[in-house]
Every structure is written in C-alpha cells, then in structure tokens.
Amino acid sequence: MMIYIKNIITALLVLVAIQANAQTILTKKEALQIALENNYGVKIANNNLAIAKNNSSIYNSRHLPTLSTNAGANYNNSNQEIERQDGTITNVNGAVTKTYNASVNVNYTIFDGLGRKYNYKQLKETYNLSELQARETIENMYLQLFSVYFQIARLSENTKNLQEALKISKQRLKRAQYQYEYGQSDRLELLNAEVDVNNDSISLINSRQLFANSKRDLNIILGVQKNIDYSVETDVEFITLMSYEALLEKAKENNVILQQNKKNIAISEFNIKANKAGYLPTASLSGSYGWNKSDNPATSFLAGSNSSGLNAGINLSWNIFDGGSTKTRVANAKIALENQEILKTQHIETIENTLNNTFESFQNALFVIQAQEKNVLTNQNNFDRTQERYKLGQVTSIEFRQAQINLLNAQTALNNEKFNAKLIELELLQLTGDLLNVEY
Known part of the structure; x- marks a missing residue:
C-alpha cells in the first residue's frame, strides 16, 4: 500500500x-x-x-459452512363452530390464534x-x-x-x-x-x-x-x-x-x-x-436450534404450547x-x-x-x-x-x-x-x- x-x-x-x-x-x-x-x-x-x-x-x-437465522410471528382471527361427538355445538366469534418461531440453522457440506x-x-x-x-x-x-x-x-x-x-x-x-x-x-x-x-x-x-x-x-x-x-x-x-x-x-x-x-x-x-x-x-451436516410458541383460542384442545431445542442431522445423497x-x-x-x-x-x-x-x-x-x-x-x-x-x-x-x-x-x-x-x-x-x- x-x-x-x-x-x-x-x-x-x-x-x-x-x-x-x-x-x-x-x-x-x-x-x-x-x-x-x-x-x-x-x-x-x-x-x-x-x-x-x-x-x-x-x-x-x-468450503465454509453456512449460518442463517429465521424468525416469524402469525396472527389469526376467525369465527369458529365446533361440533362434538355428542352432538353439541359451540360457536366462538373472534377466535384468536398466535404463533411465534425463531431458529438458528447451520449447514456444512462434508464431501461433494x-x-x-x-x-x-x-x-x-x-x-x-x-x-x-x-x-x-x-x-x-x-x-x-x-x-x-x-x-x-x-x-x-x-x-x-x-x-x-x-x-x-x-x-x-x-x-x-x-x-x-x-x-x-x-x-x-x-x-x-x-x-x-x-x-x-x-x-x-x-x-x-x-x-x-x-x-x-x-x-x-x-x-x-x-x-x-x-x-x-x-x-x-x-x-x-x-x-x-x-x-x-x-x-x-x-x-x-x-x-x-x-x-x-x-x-x-x-x-x-x-x-x-x-x-x-455427497454428504452434508445440518443443525439448528429453534423455539416455537403458540397461543390457541378456546376451541383448541390445548390453550397454548412452548417448545425449544436442538436439531441435527446428516444427509447422504448419490445421484446414480x-x-x-x-x-x-x-x-x-x-x-x-x-x-x-x-x-x-x-x-x-x-x-x-x-x-x-x-x-x-x-x-x-x-x-x-x-x-x-x-x-x-x-x-x-x-x-x-x-x-x-x-x-x-x-x-x-x-x-x-x-x-x-x-x-x-x-x-x-x-x-x-x-x-x-x-x-x-x-x-x-x-x-x-x-x-x-x-x-x-
């Protein structure tokens, strides 16, 4: 220089x-x-x-791995009608569903x-x-x-x-x-x-x-x-x-x-x-750490859920x-x-x-x-x-x-x-x- x-x-x-x-x-x-x-x-x-x-x-x-991150949120507002096995019916107006997710992902090709x-x-x-x-x-x-x-x-x-x-x-x-x-x-x-x-x-x-x-x-x-x-x-x-x-x-x-x-x-x-x-x-490795959460309306079996964890895998492919x-x-x-x-x-x-x-x-x-x-x-x-x-x-x-x-x-x-x-x-x-x- x-x-x-x-x-x-x-x-x-x-x-x-x-x-x-x-x-x-x-x-x-x-x-x-x-x-x-x-x-x-x-x-x-x-x-x-x-x-x-x-x-x-x-x-x-x-030659280097790739690293990415994803995040998202969804909102749903709808009118729902639930009919049970015993024949009873429940109507819910303005049923709100909220979901959230986030993840970090890594991918690496071992052999190509x-x-x-x-x-x-x-x-x-x-x-x-x-x-x-x-x-x-x-x-x-x-x-x-x-x-x-x-x-x-x-x-x-x-x-x-x-x-x-x-x-x-x-x-x-x-x-x-x-x-x-x-x-x-x-x-x-x-x-x-x-x-x-x-x-x-x-x-x-x-x-x-x-x-x-x-x-x-x-x-x-x-x-x-x-x-x-x-x-x-x-x-x-x-x-x-x-x-x-x-x-x-x-x-x-x-x-x-x-x-x-x-x-x-x-x-x-x-x-x-x-x-x-x-x-x-070709062989490749993949891994991610993710978090998911949902808030469900009254018509849902579950009121909500929250999960997080690690996911990893190896993939082998051969185009014969x-x-x-x-x-x-x-x-x-x-x-x-x-x-x-x-x-x-x-x-x-x-x-x-x-x-x-x-x-x-x-x-x-x-x-x-x-x-x-x-x-x-x-x-x-x-x-x-x-x-x-x-x-x-x-x-x-x-x-x-x-x-x-x-x-x-x-x-x-x-x-x-x-x-x-x-x-x-x-x-x-x-x-x-x-x-x-x-x-x-």
Missing part, C-alpha cells in the same frame, strides 16, 4: 513539474510512471484483477465428490490468468506509449531539420533578391528561391501540426486531460540482444500469451476433475444416474482441454515465426542505421562544399537546392530508421517477456 501511494505521489510530482516549466523534458521513465497510474486501460485491468482476487477467495469456494476442491483450484488459476491479462494490457500500453513517444521524438528532430532548411532557404532568397536588385541574376532565380521558401514553410507547418497532434495523443495514453507543453528525449540507445536461439527459448518460457495458454490448460484440467465430481456421492448430463459435461470439458492444447501449438508456431521476422527486421534496421549515419555525413559534406561553391557562383541554385534536399532526406531517413528500430527492439522484448523488466 505504501509503495502504491509512493508511486501516485511520484506521478503527481512529475505532472506538477511539467506544468510548472513549459520546456521540461518528459523522460521515458517519467512517462511510464504517469501512464501506469493514470492510463484508463491499465486502471480497468487492475480493477478486473481485483475482481479475480475476490473470486479466488476462500469465501467463494463453498471433490467438486469444490477443483473449483477452488480453478479460481486460483483464473486469478493467475487475470494477472497475466493485466500484464498483457500493460505491455500493450508500453508499446502504444513508446510508439507515440518516439513519434514525438522523431517529429521533434525532423522539425529542427526543417527549421534549419527554412533558415537556409530564406538566406538564399535574400541573396537572390540582392542579386536581382543589382542585376546579377534574372527574375527566374528569385522566383525559384521564393518557391523553395514557401515549400519549406509548408513542410515545417505540417511537421509542427503532426507534432502537436502526437502530443495530444500521448496525453490520452498518459491519462492527462490538460494540454501540457513539454519536450521529450530524442537520444536512442539499443540494448545488446542475445542470439536468436536464446531469444526463442526465452520466448517459449516467458511470453505472456504462452503463459496465459498454460493457465487456460490448467483451468481446463481442473474443470474436467470438477465435472467428474457428479459421479460421486442423472440422465447423462455429467457425462456430457466431462466430454465437453475434455474437448475444451484439447482446444487449449491446439491453441498452445498454434501460439508457439506463431511466436516462432513472429520472433524470427522481428529479429531479422531489427538486425536489418541496425545495419540501415549505420548506413544512414554515413549517408548523412556524406550529404553534409556535399552540402557544405556546394554551399561554399554557390556563394562563389560556381554552382547553380538548382544544384544547391538538390544538395539541400539530399541532406534533409538523409537526416529524415536516419531519424525514421532510428526510432523504428527502437520500436522493433521493444517488440522483441515483448515477445521474450522482458518488456517490463528493462530500465527506461
């Missing part, structure tokens, strides 16, 4: 700090803390887990064919399954959160590059204006420079719009209702992964889908045993043949188990295929990042040299613009590949069950 309160306080302090400073960096770790406390899907998953915990309690297992034992085990496994389902929800939230978080980071980097490109284009436009005014170039050069400034301005506006939209999307995932201005971390570091064979072994052991499948198999096995309880007898319903339930439970075994095989094959594809995609992405980094350096050097030659009048504005576009495209491609590779890495971690174990 103290840890839960501490986490809430930490998340609130993070929100307050972000609101207090418009340029506060929202780190990945802080974003996770806020989302774990406020994300709507996570809240629902935690509530479902609480329900499963209540259902798995001993109070829901039928082991049905409640396996039902109780089913409930425990259902709780474990709910834990895994909550974990799956949190894992999916992680991926959703980082998908938007890295989208913001990517757009942040791309926006900076577009701002720099627009700045360079404006400088070129100013140069073209001076050259046109002094007759050193024709109007076409000026018009080309104006078109490029307009295009770069449009690209920057669109990027800023996507940036703002992504921030609002992140606020939804974080469960934050106010529009908060913040920046995000743009540095990316990749973890050292194991071999594919080691990752596959880990996935078969820790993947949340496979673990849920194992729990469903265990639940199905207990369900078969619970249904087989219908073949066995129930029309085949137990047999049907057991047969269906076995088929349900078989379905779970089939799903397990399917899930293993699917995870193997997905892991293989994701692992290769990640390896390719790392290679492409290295190639794009070299490409950015090459285009940067080419642009710098072209810019110097453009200032000296040795290259045309078209050649200069092409060098500028090549550099911008290379920077954008590197940013896109960098953050896409990080998302692929997170998908690998989810497949192997390590997504929640990594420090962010």
Whole structure:
C-alpha cells in the first residue's frame, strides 16, 4: 500500500513539474510512471484483477459452512363452530390464534465428490490468468506509449531539420533578391528561391501540426486531460540482444500469451476433475436450534404450547444416474482441454515465426542505421562544399537546392530508421517477456 501511494505521489510530482516549466523534458521513465497510474486501460485491468482476487477467495469456494437465522410471528382471527361427538355445538366469534418461531440453522457440506476442491483450484488459476491479462494490457500500453513517444521524438528532430532548411532557404532568397536588385541574376532565380521558401514553410507547418497532434495523443495514453507543453528525449540507445536461439527459448518460457495458454490448460484440467465430481456421492451436516410458541383460542384442545431445542442431522445423497448430463459435461470439458492444447501449438508456431521476422527486421534496421549515419555525413559534406561553391557562383541554385534536399532526406531517413528500430527492439522484448523488466 505504501509503495502504491509512493508511486501516485511520484506521478503527481512529475505532472506538477511539467506544468510548472513549459520546456521540461518528459523522460521515458517519467512517462511510464504517469501512464501506469493514470492510463484508463491499465486502471480497468487492475480493477478486473481485483475482481479475480475476490473470486479466488476462500469465501467463494463453498468450503465454509453456512449460518442463517429465521424468525416469524402469525396472527389469526376467525369465527369458529365446533361440533362434538355428542352432538353439541359451540360457536366462538373472534377466535384468536398466535404463533411465534425463531431458529438458528447451520449447514456444512462434508464431501461433494471433490467438486469444490477443483473449483477452488480453478479460481486460483483464473486469478493467475487475470494477472497475466493485466500484464498483457500493460505491455500493450508500453508499446502504444513508446510508439507515440518516439513519434514525438522523431517529429521533434525532423522539425529542427526543417527549421534549419527554412533558415537556409530564406538566406538564399535574400541573396537572390540582392542579386536581382543589382542585376546579377534574372527574375527566374528569385522566383525559384521564393518557391523553395514557401515549400519549406509548408513542410515545417505540417511537421509542427503532426507534432502537436502526437502530443495530444500521448496525453490520452498518459491519462492527462490538460494540454501540457513539454519536450521529450530524442537520444536512442539499443540494448545488446542475445542470439536468436536464446531469444526463442526465452520466448517459449516467458511470453505472456504462452503463459496465459498454460493457465487456460490448467483451468481446463481442473474443470474436467470438477465435472467428474457428479459421479460421486455427497454428504452434508445440518443443525439448528429453534423455539416455537403458540397461543390457541378456546376451541383448541390445548390453550397454548412452548417448545425449544436442538436439531441435527446428516444427509447422504448419490445421484446414480442423472440422465447423462455429467457425462456430457466431462466430454465437453475434455474437448475444451484439447482446444487449449491446439491453441498452445498454434501460439508457439506463431511466436516462432513472429520472433524470427522481428529479429531479422531489427538486425536489418541496425545495419540501415549505420548506413544512414554515413549517408548523412556524406550529404553534409556535399552540402557544405556546394554551399561554399554557390556563394562563389560556381554552382547553380538548382544544384544547391538538390544538395539541400539530399541532406534533409538523409537526416529524415536516419531519424525514421532510428526510432523504428527502437520500436522493433521493444517488440522483441515483448515477445521474450522482458518488456517490463528493462530500465527506461
């Protein structure tokens, strides 16, 4: 409980700090803390887990006895005519009869064919399954959160590059204006420079719009209702992964889908045993302590009665043949188990295929990042040299613009590949069950 309160306080302090400073960096770790406390899907998953915990309690297992109490009173007022054996008749108007009763009853099932034992085990496994389902929800939230978080980071980097490109284009436009005014170039050069400034301005506006939209999307995932201005971390570091064979072994052991499948198999096995309880007898104990009193009218043989005492008994029942319903339930439970075994095989094959594809995609992405980094350096050097030659009048504005576009495209491609590779890495971690174990 103290840890839960501490986490809430930490998340609130993070929100307050972000609101207090418009340029506060929202780190990945802080974003996770806020989302774990406020994300709507996570809240629902935690509530479902609480329900499963209540259902798995001993109070829901039928292992405990039941205790009840009853009390009542009756009043009767009637006109009565009594005819005796000797032929005499007596009429009584307003004959009143009063009865009172109270009792305490206890019932306990000694043996029910082991049905409640396996039902109780089913409930425990259902709780474990709910834990895994909550974990799956949190894992999916992680991926959703980082998908938007890295989208913001990517757009942040791309926006900076577009701002720099627009700045360079404006400088070129100013140069073209001076050259046109002094007759050193024709109007076409000026018009080309104006078109490029307009295009770069449009690209920057669109990027800023996507940036703002992504921030609002992140606020939804974080469960934050106010529009908060913040920046995000743009540095990316990749973890050292194991071999594919080691990752596959880990996935078969820790993947949340496979673990849920194992729990469903265990639940199905207990369900078969619970249904087989219908073949066995049941035994139960019952006991009560009661009090009864009556006040009778004059027409009654007794003027009244008063009794109290203890009553106890044992009951044994055996449904020798129930029309085949137990047999049907057991047969269906076995088929349900078989379905779970089939799903397990399917899930293993699917995870193997997905892991293989994701692992290769990640390896390719790392290679492409290295190639794009070299490409950015090459285009940067080419642009710098072209810019110097453009200032000296040795290259045309078209050649200069092409060098500028090549550099911008290379920077954008590197940013896109960098953050896409990080998302692929997170998908690998989810497949192997390590997504929640990594420090962010």
